[in-house]
Amino acid sequence: MTDSKSRRTSERSLQTTRAWRQRNAEAYRAYQRDYYAKSDKARRVREAVNRHRIAKYGVDNTWVDVKVAEQGGCAICKTKRPRGKTGWNVDHDHKTGKVRGVLCSKCNSGIGLLGDSVEGLRLAVRYLEMHAHLQKQFKALL
Numbered sequence: 001m002t003d004s005k006s007r008r009t010s011e012r013s014l015q016t017t018r019a020w021r022q023r024n025a026e027a028y029r030a031y032q033r034d035y036y037a038k039s040d041k042a043r044r045v046r047e048a049v050n051r052h053r054i055a056k057y058g059v060d061n062t063w064v065d066v067k068v069a070e071q072g073g074c075a076i077c078k079t080k081r082p083r084g085k086t087g088w089n090v091d092h093d094h095k096t097g098k099v100r101g102v103l104c105s106k107c108n109s110g111i112g113l114l115g116d117s118v119e120g121l122r123l124a125v126r127y128l129e130m131h132a133h134l135q136k137q138f139k140a141l142l
Contacts, residue, residue, distance in 0.1 A: 064088050067101065073104075075107075076104075084105045088104065089103045091103045091108060
């Protein structure tokens with residue numbers, strides 16, 4: 001009998017917690033970011049990322065922070081908050097190895113998937129422009 005009552009109480013508590021998290025999604029995410037930033041795991045990740053950046057690009061986390069401040073966030077989309085656990089991405093030319101700037105994960109992935117080439121980006125822009133009229137027609141229907 002006690003197990004059944006305990007289980008019901010536990011399920012009710014879980015439902016209450018989930019409902020609060022949904023109502024307070026932004027506050028909960030801020031709490032999670034804060035908690036992770038202060039954790040030992042976050043410190044170890046930051047140290048590992050710093051060692052990697054120094055070894056591969058010759059820049060450290062301090063340089064990245066300064067560059068982000070100079071750029072006003074991501075060099076492409078201007079977001080102030082990087083995504084992912086490793087933070088900002090050091091963008092570099094894959095042929096020369098020269099560092100170009102600092103990007104968020106989405107922008108870094110985007111240009112990488114387009115072949116890190118101006119021509120790849122031009123083709124993507126041309127494609128979007130060709131289909132822009134379809135988006136306008138679709139919006140007109142709504």
